[in-house]
Amino acid sequence: MRVDVEQQEGMPSDRMVLNLGPSHPAMHGTLRVVVELEGEIIRKATPEIGYLHRGMEKLSEHRTYPQILPLTDRLNYVSALMNNIGYIMAVEKLLGIEVTPRAQRLRLILCELSRIADHTVCVGINAVDIGAMTPFLYIYHQREIIYDIFEKLTGARLHYTYPRVGGMAADIYPGFEDEVKAFLEGFPKPLEDLESLLSRNRIWVDRTRGVGVISAEDALDYGFTGPCLRAAGVPYDIRRDRPYLGYEDFDFKVPVGTNGDIYDRYLVRIEEMRQSMNIVRQAIEGIPEGPINIDDPKLFLPEKKLVYTQMEELIHHFKIIMHGVQPPKGEAWFSTEAANGELGFYIASEGGPKPDRLHIRGPCFAIYQAFPKMIEGRFIADVIGILGSLNIIAGELDR
Amino acid sequence: MELATIVDKLREALPEAVLASREGFGDTTLTVHPPAIREVCRWLKENPEAPFNLFLDVCGQDRFPKEPRFRVIYHIYAFPANLRLRLEVEVGSDNIEIDSVVPVWRGADWFEREVFDMYGVRFAGHPDLRRLLSPDEYGDHPMRKDFPLEGKFRIESPDDLHPWETGRPGGGANRGRK
Numbered sequence: 001m002r003v004d005v006e007q008q009e010g011m012p013s014d015r016m017v018l019n020l021g022p023s024h025p026a027m028h029g030t031l032r033v034v035v036e037l038e039g040e041i042i043r044k045a046t047p048e049i050g051y052l053h054r055g056m057e058k059l060s061e062h063r064t065y066p067q068i069l070p071l072t073d074r075l076n077y078v079s080a081l082m083n084n085i086g087y088i089m090a091v092e093k094l095l096g097i098e099v100t101p102r103a104q105r106l107r108l109i110l111c112e113l114s115r116i117a118d119h120t121v122c123v124g125i126n127a128v129d130i131g132a133m134t135p136f137l138y139i140y141h142q143r144e145i146i147y148d149i150f151e152k153l154t155g156a157r158l159h160y161t162y163p164r165v166g167g168m169a170a171d172i173y174p175g176f177e178d179e180v181k182a183f184l185e186g187f188p189k190p191l192e193d194l195e196s197l198l199s200r201n202r203i204w205v206d207r208t209r210g211v212g213v214i215s216a217e218d219a220l221d222y223g224f225t226g227p228c229l230r231a232a233g234v235p236y237d238i239r240r241d242r243p244y245l246g247y248e249d250f251d252f253k254v255p256v257g258t259n260g261d262i263y264d265r266y267l268v269r270i271e272e273m274r275q276s277m278n279i280v281r282q283a284i285e286g287i288p289e290g291p292i293n294i295d296d297p298k299l300f301l302p303e304k305k306l307v308y309t310q311m312e313e314l315i316h317h318f319k320i321i322m323h324g325v326q327p328p329k330g331e332a333w334f335s336t337e338a339a340n341g342e343l344g345f346y347i348a349s350e351g352g353p354k355p356d357r358l359h360i361r362g363p364c365f366a367i368y369q370a371f372p373k374m375i376e377g378r379f380i381a382d383v384i385g386i387l388g389s390l391n392i393i394a395g396e397l398d399r
Numbered sequence: 400m401e402l403a404t405i406v407d408k409l410r411e412a413l414p415e416a417v418l419a420s421r422e423g424f425g426d427t428t429l430t431v432h433p434p435a436i437r438e439v440c441r442w443l444k445e446n447p448e449a450p451f452n453l454f455l456d457v458c459g460q461d462r463f464p465k466e467p468r469f470r471v472i473y474h475i476y477a478f479p480a481n482l483r484l485r486l487e488v489e490v491g492s493d494n495i496e497i498d499s500v501v502p503v504w505r506g507a508d509w510f511e512r513e514v515f516d517m518y519g520v521r522f523a524g525h526p527d528l529r530r531l532l533s534p535d536e537y538g539d540h541p542m543r544k545d546f547p548l549e550g551k552f553r554i555e556s557p558d559d560l561h562p563w564e565t566g567r568p569g570g571g572a573n574r575g576r577k
Contacts, residue, residue: 050532057517058541062548093424220478223454223506234478236453241481332424333474333485335455346472348460359458361474366454369509398532 015043018380022051026129026384029394033371033383040379045372052398060358064324065091066165068358073159075343075362076396078121079114081150081160082338083396088163089244090334090345094327095165097299101246101288103167108245109180109283110150110162111336112276116187117146118339118391119227119269119276126266126388127198130207135197138190145183149176165325166300167293180284184277195270208262212374212386215260223366226341228390231268232260238337250279262389299325324353340364340391362396402427402482405449412442428485436488437498437524440473444503449480454504457511459518463544467491469520473500490520499525517542 016037021027030051036044056075060068072083085107092099099107120143124136147157152173154162162169198204214224219232229236237254239247255271257264293300301320302313327349335344341363348357367390375383406429410417416435421428431439443451456474473486490497499522500507511522512531519540522528530537539546 050534053532055541058548061544096424217452218505220452221454221505223456223504225453236478242483330423331426331428331472331485333426333483342455344456344474346456346458346474356462357458357460359456359472361456361458365509366506369506 020380020383022048026387028125028387028392031387031392031394031397033375035375035380035383037380040381042375042378042380042383045375045383047368047371049368049394050398052394054399056399057358057360060355062354064353065327065355066320066324068355069163070159070161072360073161074395075360075399076118076338076340076364076393077158078393079118079339080158081110081114081154081162082118082336083343084160084163085111085245086334086336086338086343087345088165089336090332090347091165091325091327093334094330094332094347094349095299095325097166097294097296099167099294100291102290102292104245105283105287106168106172106292107163108247108250109280109287110153111245112280112283113146113149113180113183115276115339116273117143119273122339122388122391123194123266123269126262126385127204129384129388130204132198132201132204135194138193138197142183142187142190145186149179149183152176152179164293164300166296167291171292172287177284177287180280184281184284187273187277191270191273198266205263207382207385208266208389210259211262211378211382212265212389213259213261214370214374218370218373219260222370224341224370225363225366226337226339227265227268227272228260228367229341230255231257231264233258238335238342244336247279250282252276252279262385265389326351326353335361338363340393340396341367343396360396360399362393362399364390364392364397368392368397402484405443405446405482405484408446408448409439409442413438426483426485428487430487430489433488433490433497436473436486437500437503439486440475440500440503443475443484449477449482451475451477451482451484453478454506455483457500457507457514459514459520459542461518461542461544469495469518471497471514471520475504495519496521496523498523499528501525516540519543 018035018037020033020035022030022032032048034046034048035042056071059071069084069087072087073080075083120139124139128136150160151157154160214232216232216234219229220234233256235254235256240254252275255268257268297316302316306313307317329349329351331348333344333346335342343363344361346359347355350356374386406420416432416439417429418432419430453476455476458472460470460472462468467489469490471488471490476483488497499511502524509531511525512529514520515522515528516530516532517540
């Protein structure tokens with residue numbers, strides 16, 4: 001798929017302007033790229049974003065901290081639990097509270113399962129976009145199993161709103177561990193199937209090797225994080241470099257690529273799924289016993305039966321619902337390693353129940369900036385492959 | 400390499416540029432003299448001990464009715480050294496312009512466009528300062544505090560900032576009323 005530029009020079013050709021998206025099945029959500037074409041080759045590309053802008057940050061300034069939580073579901077909706085947990089931990093950082101070991105462990109397990117689900121979608125859809133339907137069906141079934149577990153746990157399939165400031169909305173259900181273990185047992189086989197269908201597949205390799213290349217320096221400069229940065233050869237992983245949720249207690253490796261092309265991003269994601277499985281396997285054994293929520297009536301809603309029978313609990317309930325939690329003045333930045341990269345929440349508080357400013361740093365936002373650089377000089381067909389490999393989620397991009 | 404060492408060296412190298420530094424919630428924040436922001440960023444990126452090579456974030460903040468009204472906040476990260484730093488610049492509403500840091504990190508491009516779009520802060524030296532999220536012909540800067548969440552009136556006094564509490568028009572309490 002090399003583009004022979006010399007051959008094209010001197011040939012009389014008019015440039016054609018083509019709109020890819022915003023409403024096009026291969027453009028993952030509502031992305032629009034205006035491309036200038038010479039024949040089939042892209043000479044100039046200008047992404048236009050904002051078609052899914054819902055003013056989340058503005059809305060956040062008018063809502064109490066617990067009320068903002070459902071908005072974070074709508075960021076990267078493929079792994080919504082990670083956004084939930086990232087946001088809640090930012091608020092907890094501002095409040096200076098630490099959750100119980102049980103809640104920490106549960107959050108870690110949910111984060112890693114979400115990462116697996118996100119990567120299966122990304123790799124599967126990337127293959128579909130390029131024309132391989134079968135691997136997608138093999139791997140997508142596994143995501144379904146994860147979603148069934150999440151649904152049982154949280155009551156929702158996509159927008160969970162499951163963690164709370166100081167804990168979780170509910171404890172795990174009986175049999176949760178067994179179901180996760182069953183998933184871990186069943187997952188390696190389809191993952192192998194996926195690999196055997198793609199990794200040495202001539203068409204896949206031709207379409208992905210050396211396509212959408214970005215160097216390590218460029219990737220850092222553009223603010224790449226997550227699998228896309230690691231595929232370029234930079235071993236930056238917040239789980240290891242700045243551990244949260246007790247990641248330092250678990251044994252896992254950070255896979256890196258060398259070329260920073262689609263193929264490397266695919267390999268990194270496959271290996272990350274293995275490592276996530278590894279983490280979950282270690283974490284699911286011996287989830288700490290004890291309460292799941294912190295025991296602080298100013299922060300956490302009391303049990304419903306106590307609210308109905310005791311005066312103080314009723315007051316606490318009322319205060320939290322009406323006035324929310326009230327962190328002190330100050331600013332805090334908290335970032336987690338989400339499936340796409342560094343998901344940061346910047347909260348500036350002036351005291352009171354609402355943030356003065358809440359900024360969400362979605363990993364896609366930085367990554368998508370480099371998209372024109374990656375596709376200029378290449379064929380239209382490559383656009384779709386590159387876009388899929390970057391895993392741009394419009395909800396997170398536009399907020 | 401400690402973050403404090405880098406900050407000390409920065410203050411030595413550019414004594415006028417850093418106005419204050421403070422710690423809070425485990426993060427270090429430097430308040431930078433507005434005209435010096437690009438110089439500070441370049442120094443931080445190019446210092447040999449711990450180059451801040453990974454660009455993370457730029458965001459704006461409106462502190463209406465206080466002056467200087469706007470804040471632009473940068474988050475940067477030094478990759479192998481594992482340091483994270485926050486820079487803060489205060490911009491008054493009389494001259495809402497500061498230097499762009501796109502010449503230092505290309506990754507700042509869209510982040511600065513978003514701040515321009517949402518707050519109207521102009522970045523001098525930005526290669527392509529257009530609106531990012533709202534339509535090009537949109538006349539307002541919606542993240543400003545005097546831009547209402549709902550309705551079509553402009554907030555003039557600080558009492559109107561939280562209509563939900565004060566019961567003034569434009570907010571939840573008067574949702575749907577004309």
